[in-house]
Amino acid sequence: MTAYRAPLRDHRFVLHELLRVERYRNVPTFADTARETIDAVLEEGGRMAEEVLFPLNRGGDEEGCRFEDGIVTTPRGFGDAWRICREAGWIGLDGNPEYGGAGLPQVVATCVAEMMASANLSFETYAGLTAGATLAIDAHGDDAQRRTYLPRMLAGEWSGTMNLTEPHCGTDLGLLRTRAEPREDGTYRITGTKGFISAGEHDLTENIIHLVLARIAGAPAGTRGISLFIVPKFLIGPDGGPGERNAVACGSIERKMGIKASATCTMNYDGATGYLLGEENRGLRAMFTMMNRARLGVGVQGLALGEVAYQNAAAYARERRQGRAPSGGGPPDAPPDPIIVHPDVRRMLMTMRAFTEGGRALALWTAFALDVAHHDPDERVRRDAEDLVALVTPVVKAWLTDMGFEATNLGLQVHGGVGYIRETGVEQFARDARITQIYEGTNGVQALDLVGRKIPAHYGRALRQVFHPIDRFVAEAAGDEDLKDMAGLLGKSFGRLQSATAWIGERGARDPEQAAGAARDYLRLFALVVVGYLWARMARTAREALARGTDERAFYEAKLATADFFFARMLPDTSSLLSRIVSGKDAMMALAAERF
């Protein structure tokens, strides 16, 4: 049996002690949110995740969604859980307060999303997609559209979806074929088939609001001819509630490796009524404004599964008695030692822990920048925050999901053969985590986004938001007795990141294949250095707390130990990553395509 405890202390550490979000009282969304409010929200959110969502996770995996006659039935208990979440206001947490959302900062909503995803990733996808759709309608809809959809969606009465993918096109949306024909009344007839649509059909809400990318008749070819439409499952009745059924239906659902309780649907649009959202032919651009948040959300899913995998592996390693510690000692007839005495088991546990705590700092740092980018009154501060978000989003998405999957895999390994047994429950974490490396832009695409788009933009301007703080930190910390060793290691790795960046800046500009060949390793190098920077700051914070005196010594000492592990055992990978990057593409591309 698995267990989950919401990591509230660590959330508070990152929010209040590392990021010190209360410094930003000038930013509206924080002005209205006192520290006590944040803590109370997290506590309630944690309880909801532990008590409502987590107990449904195993059953949801076993039972999966059922499809019959166009109707999708979610596993037992999901409907009740949705009702509880809805009534407690967990669906519209960061939604616009004008339309009934709670208006909480993104950084707080991200903490709650993490807890929900740890407890039950399948369930969290329904909530996450609804939040994403409300954001799109809020950002691009007209007044009437906002008034029609947002209150009910933010209240969780209706849910939302994103319909991008088609059977023949996923990453390359320029190929999409779904048609939109204008009608005289200003609406559109939407016709086409969408695939892999999460939450496309289900029984949790009375209506489902689909956001659909389609091509208006006569629009330019490629990505410049794509528009975004609102297509409700039920057309809106005169009372504002669900009315006549729209011509959209689920044709089938997929059988998948993981997140089995999340319905992955084929959606058929057969002349369905759609309403243009935003401008004609600007649909992709509208989607891109949502992209950073959606990708951050998927990164957090990876983190969330790493967290729950870590908790269960640590508990198992302390309980499971088997063999003897390598150091020996003790009487021969004494009971076996718990496996946690083994350095290799420690390695796995520390790797998971250093990832989850460092990854959480990275995710919340990014989420916080999203808040600043949206709400800060100073235009320059907003631009800087936007630059930061744009740059690190692909890193958050790819590194957190790669490492999240790796952590679930390590968690399974700690369990040994028991972990491979279905009813133990930890193999589900690995199966569920696997999709996060793929959807919302594969991790390969994330790496290309980083080197091909984010780094070169404005002559590397976004780099400033990451490289300059690290540069300053390394210089400052070099003079600090307690921190100078860590600063030295960080400085060395940062130098490798700078070298790799210059290499990509120079070679990549001349030969895009070189940049693409280096992309994946570069993203990892980038992630390690940024997380190393955040770890060094966390170590400084922990040291300051210990120096001030605290009744939570264990918590802060564990932070320091985990920081040391990261610097000793994870950050050094930067060396091999740099070697790989500067070796260039040749070894990768030498074998001709037809010889594979």
Add this chain to the structure above:
Amino acid sequence: MPGIAKAAVIGAGRMGSAIAAHIANAGAPVLLLDIVPEGTDNRNELAGAAVSAMLKATPAPFMHRSAAGLVAPGNLEDDIGLLDDADWICEAVVEDPGVKQDVYRAVDSVRKAGSIVTSNTSTIPLARLVEGMPGRFASDFAITHFFNPPRYMRLLEFVPGPDMRPEASDSIREFCDVRLGKEVVRAKDTPGFIGNRIGVYWSFVAMSEALALGLTVEEADAVVGPPMGIPKTGIFGLMDLTGIDLAPKVNATMLEMLPPDDAFRREFDVDGPLAALLAGMIAEGCVGRKGEGGFYRMSRDGDARELQARDLETGAYRPVSKPRLDSVAAARDGGPRALVEHPDKGGRYAWRVLSRVLAYAASLVPDVTEGIADIDRAMTAGYGWKSGPLEMIDRLGCGWFVERLKADGREVPPLLETAAGRPLYREAGREVRQLSSTGGYAALDTPPDAWRLADMKRGREPVAGNGSASLWDVGDGVACLEFHAGMNAFDDGVIAMTREAAAIHERGYRALIVGHDGDDFSVGANLGVALFAVNAAMWTPIERMLEEGQRAFLALKYAPFPVVGAPAGRALGGGCEILMHCDAVQAHAETYLGLVEAGVGLVPGWGGTKELLARAFARKDRPGGPMPPVVDTFETIGMAKVSRSAREARDLLYLGPNDGVTMNRRRVLADAKARALSLVEGYKPPAPHEIGLPGPSGRATLKFAVDGMVRRGDATAHDRVVAGALADVVTGGETDATRSLDEQRLLGLERAAFMALIRRPETWDRIEHTLDTGRPLRN
């Protein structure tokens, strides 16, 4: 050979006065005569007013204000006698043979024996001009056809009469080439000579084919522009520039003169759609930039400006749209051949224009000129084409071109039949030879003492080289340092090659020149790379790059052999600094030098401030005390002054009194090489300079002045920061006037100021803005 020391221009209209200005630019005194106007006391009014107007005009006809002093205004009644000591009399009066001959008779009565008379006519045959004139006159007469504006347009068509004395012909030709710096192309006495003969036909074909195929003006200009190596104004943008109202007149004149079987004459339809379009636009006053707009116009609505284009069918204006033509995209990698072979309308248009224009150009051999290179030089120097029409045929493939003409059922010009699939130009060893109408390959008609680096590179490997710079052997023990990165910007490759150049004596060379064939000597450091390094917090590499540059330029300065800079075009920032470290500079007259770092929030970091200070102190005519040279340097660099000619650069001290100016772009490297060789004998590197600077007291004075400018709104907040850093350098830091500072000390100050400024966000904003817009940001 008797040279030309003094000249006269008759006719102070736009061309005549500008020709006189350009003769003055060459340093020769020139008399400018026109008629006595009615209703004024000033009998020299026309010529005098022309000179004053030219002093205010942009682009400036004079290279330096002082050149105006060489132009003596006069009138044809009182001053005709002053022509008696002129060596060259250039007539630029109205295009009327009667008027011109009256002038010639008057001139002929006073001019001295052996003097040369030329006409700037573009439309009247030479035969007509000398008809009935005495034989002595005909033997001294030629056409010298300048293009407008004469200072800037390099083409000069030279048409000697059949009776012209060879010495007279050589003398005027040499003067126009060497002193006036023109690309002198010899043409026969045929209508429109070479440039306008082809240019007028090209305009007609490019416009009428665009109409026939229904292209928008933007689409047409996108095709008959850069993809063909033609300036980006294309055809319709060019018409707006030159004036649409001129086209019917030019066409009519040309049609009148051309032989009956000429293609233009056969194809031009006076009642056709093009003629109707032009007539309609002229009637509306839409004659181009000088009128109510033309094919394009800038629409102003309050502060909002919008560039609009004319719909050729409806005559309505609409916002310009960026044409998207696959053929244009294909030409970027595949060149003109990919363009004309592309099936889209851009490709079809390109073929219809090029096939006719290139065939037309080829058909002019040998009647208009014997040398195909003359045709190509006329179009490159006169119309700004990157390749001339015959070179273009070679780029397409001469054999392929002929086959395609035949496939289209078109006439193949005899020259191309003669070529029989062979290229029109052929490299023979280090030499290029041109196909002649008789089928053999002949030498080019260019002076042997004028060469481009390309001539030296042919058939040779560089002595050393990397992606940004190379070293070449240019003969006689002289090496040439060439820059060839994008915009010839400076990066670590250029710096590395400069270090190699400073040790070229170890490879047996005895002198070095620094220059190349490009349009711009160097725009300075690559700002995009610099900003990227800033964003990546690569402070150490940035500072190392500064030191490396300083070291490289010092190495050049103290190398045990003479180094001569040979710039043309823009020489900005680092491009200016490297020249200031040369023993001498032989600059093209059209060289624009400047230490412009302040514009992007920086100060010169490669020794530019140090050298400019040293020059200001070394000036013999300077006032006493340490402050005047410091203030001059501070102002020049602080205001990022750029010279508008090589002559102006002397005033700003970017060039020294011993630096030379070459008028002809094609002769810059040759002159620089000669200069370098002249310095070899007994060469000693310069003695390091030491100067006494005022220190903090001087700095306070400068900062006080800047504070005043900021208060008055003449300078911005960041200007103050930049000026403060610059003040630290030019006043010598913590020093006083009694102490001498050496170069290393000054270089250290430059680095410190540069590194302080490059860490400022306002500087980053300036650099980004300049990279994005090409303009400075006033923040």
